[in-house]
Amino acid sequence: MNDELQKKVAEAIRDPKNVGEMADADSVGTVGNSECGEMLRLWVKYREQDGEKIIDKASFQSFGCETAIAVASLATELIQGKTADEAMEMKPEELSGELGPLPPMKIHCAELVQGALRDALSPESQALGQAKPNGLAPTLRDSINEGQAKSGSINIQFLDE
Numbered sequence: 001m002n003d004e005l006q007k008k009v010a011e012a013i014r015d016p017k018n019v020g021e022m023a024d025a026d027s028v029g030t031v032g033n034s035e036c037g038e039m040l041r042l043w044v045k046y047r048e049q050d051g052e053k054i055i056d057k058a059s060f061q062s063f064g065c066e067t068a069i070a071v072a073s074l075a076t077e078l079i080q081g082k083t084a085d086e087a088m089e090m091k092p093e094e095l096s097g098e099l100g101p102l103p104p105m106k107i108h109c110a111e112l113v114q115g116a117l118r119d120a121l122s123p124e125s126q127a128l129g130q131a132k133p134n135g136l137a138p139t140l141r142d143s144i145n146e147g148q149a150k151s152g153s154i155n156i157q158f159l160d161e
């Protein structure tokens with residue numbers, strides 16, 4: 001990672017935005033990267049505006065590297081005001097926002113965020129909302145502690161490398 005990118009990542013994670021569980025979220029998505037072991041969960045809350053359902057706010061929790069945290073922080077800001085379809089179409093380089101282009105070895109960090117976002121925005125997740133029948137643990141850490149990820153009782157999408 002070059003110095004400039006390292007500096008931007010450090011700035012973004014010094015005060016990451018939208019960290020934590022969102023109690024009143026409408027949908028939630030979780031992904032894991034089987035290669036590096038990072039995991040990310042993202043919550044989304046919608047609101048109506050001019051007859052359209054748009055993203056009001058989003059938050060995340062991550063057992064990810066600094067780059068994934070920085071991208072998630074920026075992405076949760078960038079998707080506000082977009083429809084689910086618009087946010088779904090955002091590419092990893094768009095979600096990285098002001099970090100700019102990521103080096104090849106760090107692109108999967110942004111893809112992790114994109115994966116969690118797409119999982120949260122999927123019609124299935126929106127339909128399930130907070131009432132996911134399998135009952136999500138309150139936090140990503142709780143999920144792991146309870147062994148839910150292992151038992152398959154929550155829907156974790158593992159990204160293809």
Ligand code: FES
Pocket residue numbers: 033036037038064065066067068108109112
């Ligand atoms: Fe795997 Fe960043 S190193 S998500």
